[in-house]
Amino acid sequence: MTHQVHNIPWTLLSSHLKYSRANQCSCGITNLHPRMQPNQGKEITFFINAFIRNIKEHSTCERKKHPAHYEPPSDDEIIIDERTAKRIAPTIRRVKTHLNWENIGRSSDVLEDRTVKLFLTKYRHTPCYKFLYFQRQGFLNLQVVATLLLYGEMETILRGCAHPDVAIEGWLDATECQCGNELGWELVYEKALTAYICLNLLYCFPETWDSASSSSSFSTGDEMKDYRDTKLYQYTVRTCTGKHKSADLVTYPHRQFFGIPDDHWGSAGVYVNNKQHWLRWSPHTSKYGFTSENPGLYGLVPLREFLSLERPAEDEISYQPFGSDAALVRGLLYQKGLPIELAWDIMDLAGYEPTRRLRIEHDPLHPENREALSKYLTYCWQIIVRCDMMAREIGMEIPWQEVVSKCLVRMLDSKGCRHEKRWYKAEWDDDGGIRSPVFS
Numbered sequence: 001m002t003h004q005v006h007n008i009p010w011t012l013l014s015s016h017l018k019y020s021r022a023n024q025c026s027c028g029i030t031n032l033h034p035r036m037q038p039n040q041g042k043e044i045t046f047f048i049n050a051f052i053r054n055i056k057e058h059s060t061c062e063r064k065k066h067p068a069h070y071e072p073p074s075d076d077e078i079i080i081d082e083r084t085a086k087r088i089a090p091t092i093r094r095v096k097t098h099l100n101w102e103n104i105g106r107s108s109d110v111l112e113d114r115t116v117k118l119f120l121t122k123y124r125h126t127p128c129y130k131f132l133y134f135q136r137q138g139f140l141n142l143q144v145v146a147t148l149l150l151y152g153e154m155e156t157i158l159r160g161c162a163h164p165d166v167a168i169e170g171w172l173d174a175t176e177c178q179c180g181n182e183l184g185w186e187l188v189y190e191k192a193l194t195a196y197i198c199l200n201l202l203y204c205f206p207e208t209w210d211s212a213s214s215s216s217s218f219s220t221g222d223e224m225k226d227y228r229d230t231k232l233y234q235y236t237v238r239t240c241t242g243k244h245k246s247a248d249l250v251t252y253p254h255r256q257f258f259g260i261p262d263d264h265w266g267s268a269g270v271y272v273n274n275k276q277h278w279l280r281w282s283p284h285t286s287k288y289g290f291t292s293e294n295p296g297l298y299g300l301v302p303l304r305e306f307l308s309l310e311r312p313a314e315d316e317i318s319y320q321p322f323g324s325d326a327a328l329v330r331g332l333l334y335q336k337g338l339p340i341e342l343a344w345d346i347m348d349l350a351g352y353e354p355t356r357r358l359r360i361e362h363d364p365l366h367p368e369n370r371e372a373l374s375k376y377l378t379y380c381w382q383i384i385v386r387c388d389m390m391a392r393e394i395g396m397e398i399p400w401q402e403v404v405s406k407c408l409v410r411m412l413d414s415k416g417c418r419h420e421k422r423w424y425k426a427e428w429d430d431d432g433g434i435r436s437p438v439f440s
Ligand SMILES: [Zn+2]
Pocket: 127, 128, 129, 177, 178, 179, 180
C-alpha cells in the first residue's frame, strides 16, 4: 500500500537502494544504501520530477474547488469565522502556552485577532535573542496561518491571500536571527514531506517490516532486518517530532502519529543527555555529548535505544495512551459508579487523553497499524499540497526540486560511507547561495 502508487514511482526509487547493516559498510550505519547502478541518477531524477508533477496536479485540482477569484478584503475584515475559530482554538492555545503567552484567553477568545491582519505582518530580521521581543505578534499570526494549513481551512487562507499586502512569502524561511533557528512555514511541508517519503520508501522493503514476507528474515533464517534500525527512519522520527524552540506547532501531528511526548527530545539538533550511556558510541559523539547531524546518532542502535538517547539514564519513553485505552479507563470509572462528567474530569486531570494513533506502538509499518498509517500518509500529502496551493496563490513557487532532493540526501547519505556524495553532485542555484543536490 505505498501511497499513490500510480502517480509516484516508489518502486523505481527503491530499486536503486539496498538495506545494509552497520557492519556491512564503512560508515557503520544501518540504512538504505544507493546501489550505484549505471542508470541510478537518471531514475532518481525521474522519481523526483514525477513527485513534483503530482504535487502540482493535486494543488491545481484542489484550487479548482474554490472560487477562481476573491475580492481583496478590507484591512480589518474578519476572515476567520466562528466555526473555524472554535475548530483551531485548542491548537492556538497550545501554541500560546508553548510561547509563554500572557492572558491566553478562554475557548474561542484565544484568537484575539480574526481579521486579515493575520496575513499582513511583515517578517524582519532581528538581532540575536530579540526575535520574540520584536516580532511576537507577527510570529503568533504566522502560527495561526500555519494552523489553518494543518487544519485544511483553505477557504480562509485564500481569502487572506487576496489582500494586496499579504506578507506570507517573507515568512517562508524565516529564522530567529542570523545564527539560524528556523521558524518559517517551510517547516510545515518539510516535516510532512520527510515523513511521507520515508514511510512510503520503507514500505517498499517488506522484508524489514512484515514477518510474513517471503524474503523476510523469518523465512530465510537471516538476522532480522528492521526498518526502524535505519538511519532514514530514526532521522525522520527525530526530525518530525523534535522540539523547535518557537515553531513547535509544526511537530504536533507527527508527535501524535509517532507516539512521541512533547518533552521527549532535547533542543533541536541531537544532544546526548545521557553521556555515560553513550561513551561506547564515542566515535560518533564528542565527550561533551554533541554530535553532528551527519553521521549523527542515526542508524547506530535499535529504535528503543535510539528513543532513550536524549533521556536521563534508565528513563523509558512515557506511555502514550491509545484511543481504545481511554475508552477502557472511562468504562472502568463508570463501573465504579461515577457520573459520566466526573469520569471525564478525572481523566482530564490525569491528562489521560488518547494521544497515540498506532495500535502497535513505535511500529508504523506493522500490518495492524495499516489504517492509521494510511490516514497519516494521506494527511501528510494534504499538507504538502495545501502549502503549494497557498504559495501559488501569492504568486510564489516552492523550490520543490531542491526540497525533495535535499530530503533524499539527508536520509540516504552518510559520512564515511563508501558512497558518500558519490551518488549526487551539489550544485549552486541560479540565484546564488543555496546548494541543491543533483543526482547523476
Ligand atoms: Zn543569533
